[in-house]
């Protein structure tokens with residue numbers, strides 16, 4: 001009984017004790033762009049495998065729709081669906097503000113201010129954030145950048161980014177408790193060669209793995225390896241595409257009927273005059289493309305309630321490409337339906353907050369945000385994630401996963417059956433010696449003390 005109580009109370013302490021935050025908790029969030037979940041099975045990645053063996057792995061992460069880079073990186077750091085954080089595509093148009101957004105012109109805070117990313121929240125106490133090129137970290141979101149950041153420049157090598165980040169993590173006044181690190185591969189090669197080109201993908205994934213080795217050795221050399229929590233994840237996967245799978249809009253609709261705000265594989269269409277007319281022309285255009293009026297977009301995409309989502313969107317089937325009349329210059333793409341396994345990245349994590357050698361099959365990328373807030377002891381902003389989905393990864397949480405629960409139930413059944421058998425057998429063996437014992441017992445019922 002005492003033991004049960006102790007377990008119960010330590011459970012409560014473990015659950016709720018961290019809400020004030022461990023003052024020493026530090027977290028580095030790393031993204032390797034376009035790292036499809038199954039690359040981990042297909043390729044040998046010794047440094048990443050070692051990282052996972054000593055930490056946790058989530059084999060597949062369901063990302064947000066549309067499965068593009070900017071929208072998903074913002075979902076990871078806000079815990080919000082795209083309709084709720086406002087970064088709904090890599091190319092956007094806001095009709096009210098008459099502003100346009102592109103990956104190459106992304107520094108207007110207007111586009112980012114619909115949400116508060118974790119690096120801003122993290123700086124509201126006496127703590128700093130640092131960033132090496134995670135999308136949005138060089139923008140003054142709610143008037144704040146991370147205290148340490150680098151202006152986005154794809155020419156800066158991975159090693160230079162790591163050197164900066166570890167130096168910042170090592171600084172202490174104020175302590176840097178949250179940091180991000182971003183790298184463009186294997187996305188760039190996935191687009192260029194296609195994800196199924198194992199020869200070229202092996203080469204780039206070996207480089208990515210060496211980068212992970214470089215990062216861990218740097219952290220070890222500075223004595224940060226055992227104290228800093230590190231999450232390695234990605235924004236989306238990659239599907240092979242082909243010049244044989246083109247959906248050519250010019251064959252269905254004249255260009256003057258509409259403006260194409262965002263392109264394949266989810267195209268955003270702004271009709272010029274007659275929406276119904278444009279919709280009807282597109283609806284009958286190609287069997288490999290779904291056409292939705294904004295209000296018809298399936299609920300499961302959580303991609304409707306934002307004015308930056310255009311009146312008509314076109315969603316290509318996996319592997320298909322929407323063009324006006326252009327030829328195809330790539331062999332891999334992403335952006336497709338977020339239910340497709342090819343669009344999913346993975347998540348691995350290591351550090352004092354995480355178990356060692358634990359693996360689980362799934363979580364959502366919006367669940368990463370409440371998990372990070374928990375580790376840092378931050379009060380999360382309103383979000384769409386479920387902390388419960390991350391509990392099994394964390395050492396300070398109570399969690400029973402399904403296989404364990406089934407094991408416990410089966411075990412309990414076996415024990416119960418065994419006991420029942422023993423009791424039945426022993427009862428059958430020993431003949432009842434006192435035929436009047438029951439009568440005697442009934443006599444005892446008169447005792448007022450017992451009643």
Ligand SMILES: *[C@@H]1O[C@H](CO)[C@@H](O)[C@H](O)[C@H]1NC(C)=O
Pocket residue numbers: 098099100101105108
């Ligand atoms: C970047 O976007 C701003 C705001 O939409 C616009 O005024 C500016 O002309 C754009 N710059 C470039 C180089 O496209």
Ligand SMILES: *[C@@H]1O[C@H](CO)[C@@H](O)[C@H](O)[C@H]1NC(C)=O
Pocket residue numbers: 153154155156
């Ligand atoms: C980007 O980085 C490269 C390599 O460090 C440097 O040569 C170049 O000047 C940088 N570009 C900008 C715009 O800062």
Ligand SMILES: *[C@@H]1O[C@H](CO)[C@@H](O)[C@H](O)[C@H]1NC(C)=O
Pocket residue numbers: 166167170171222
């Ligand atoms: C890390 O911090 C320690 C103590 O403040 C300092 O001696 C060391 O030089 C720092 N290392 C780096 C790479 O900044």
Ligand SMILES: *[C@@H]1O[C@H](CO)[C@@H](O)[C@H](O)[C@H]1NC(C)=O
Pocket residue numbers: 252253254255256257281
């Ligand atoms: C709209 O598209 C239709 C079908 O291609 C074409 O006949 C018509 O001329 C276009 N209208 C405009 C204004 O471009």
Ligand SMILES: *[C@@H]1O[C@H](CO)[C@@H](O)[C@H](O)[C@H]1NC(C)=O
Pocket residue numbers: 274275276277280
């Ligand atoms: C818009 O197009 C539809 C279908 O082609 C047509 O029935 C309707 O009259 C048009 N509306 C206007 C205002 O032109």
Ligand SMILES: *[C@@H]1O[C@H](CO)[C@@H](O)[C@H](O)[C@H]1NC(C)=O
Pocket residue numbers: 325326327
């Ligand atoms: C695509 O369409 C544009 C505008 O109509 C035209 O100038 C261009 O030559 C076309 N390109 C091809 C490859 O057909």
Ligand SMILES: *[C@@H]1O[C@H](CO)[C@@H](O)[C@H](O)[C@H]1NC(C)=O
Pocket residue numbers: 080081084302382383384
């Ligand atoms: C996602 O979270 C935001 C902020 O709490 C909320 O407004 C929105 O309704 C949520 N979306 C869904 C689908 O629950």
Ligand SMILES: [Zn+2]
Pocket residue numbers: 033034068069070187235236
């Ligand atoms: Zn990406």
